[in-house]
Amino acid sequence: MTLVPWHAEHWARLQARRQRDALPHALLLVGAVGLGKRAFARRFVLGLLCSEPVDGDSCGHCRSCLLFAAGTHPDVISLTFGVRKDGVQRSEIVVDQIRELSARLAMSSQFGGWQVATIDPADAMNAAAANALLKTLEEPAAQTMLILLADAPWRLPQTIRSRCQRIEFHLPATADALAWLQAGHEPDPAAALAAAGGNPGLAQAWAQAGALDRRLEVRKDLAALAAGRGQPLEVVKRWLDNEPAQRLWFAAQAVADEVKARSAQGVGPLASAMDVEALGGWYNAVNRTRESLRGPLRGDLLLIELLAQWH
Structure with a gap:
């Protein structure tokens, strides 16, 4: 899997912690839309669950990788906006969702390894949901990993932020961003990058749209x-x-x-x-x-x- 230049440092640090068996139980990935934090999280989870990883990356062919690709891995939980009883999608993550998540994480991993849960967007949790998550953050089960993704982390309570290892994605150097856009053969990459305020992922999406x-x-x-x-x-x-x-x-x-x-x-x-x-x-x-x-x-x-x- 190709690593974009502005992910390299974060990836290296996380893999070094994995090698030392010192991974945190909760990660908070923050940064502007377009910097690839969701792709980074997916890549990390794939490698964490893979039975034959290479430098932290998944092999792509073991049972775990195949189940993940199919969306049926039993040790992966993805939490996002739920649906109300009337069928309308909620605009926030509510306390019942967090309680169900905590109950599932309290059970043993089906593969005997890590259990991983992502909450995206974590900044959409309402106050009751955030309070319910605190207990899980304070008393994590063994080999459980919570990954919170937030475009607007300031909306999260400080009590949540302080209990997670924060990984913050910043705008890359202009030269790196332009080189990445040019490698993707984007039309007028300099103009697109200027329009997106230096954000290469946003520039790519906007140029194409x-x-x-x-x-x-x-x-x-x-x-x-x-x-x-x-x-x-x-x-x-x-x-x-x-x-x-x-x-x-x-x-x-x-x-x-x-x-x-x-x-x-x-x-x-x-x-x-x-x-x-x-x-x-x-x-x-x-x-x-x-x-x-x-x-x-x-x-x-x-x-x-x-x-x-x-x-």
Whole structure:
């Protein structure tokens, strides 16, 4: 299995601990979406359960590997959003799920080795679920491994975070990220990497999904609104219909570039009438709006208010 460059150090440290028989009972993998923490976790679990691993990597052909690939390994538990009685998927991980997980981990491994449970996204546990998990973290059964994955680890209680070995994935060096994208033959890797804020996994996904066109469209929308040519309601509808959170990310980037251009040249490509201080305030408002889209508030009202301020 190919190791991306920015995983190498974490992988080496984890395998060194495995060689010393000093693996922790709980790992917390954190970092931005696109840096591959879920692929890293899958690779680690595969190697941990494999009967013939090589340098920590799975062989791919033993019974354990075949069962894992089929999704039927009896010592692997994957916990994520459940389904309510009315058939609607939950938006949080609830206490009953954690209690079932703890009861299963208290039983012996069917293969006589490790039992591994992943909780993803761990930051979606509600307060009761997080409290229920504490006992399992404090009193782990022998050869059990809990792997928590979180895009927003600050939403986890400190009591949970402090009881896990944290592995944090950071943005790689630009040269490493570009080399990785170029090896994958991605179109215009430099532009994609800039759009994704230096995140290579996000850059790859966005380049393949046409996000660079959306980025250009967002900048044209903002320039038109600043010049009094566009209609905020029409822009709101288009943004809501197609990747609104991503478009807000691009809007924040555009305003940051506007401020830089103002500082260097006295004028920016968006030609906004706002001064630099007001642009900074709108940049903060864009990021708050993007976060608010995760909640119960109506997205159209959030965007109307935001774009009305810009207009």
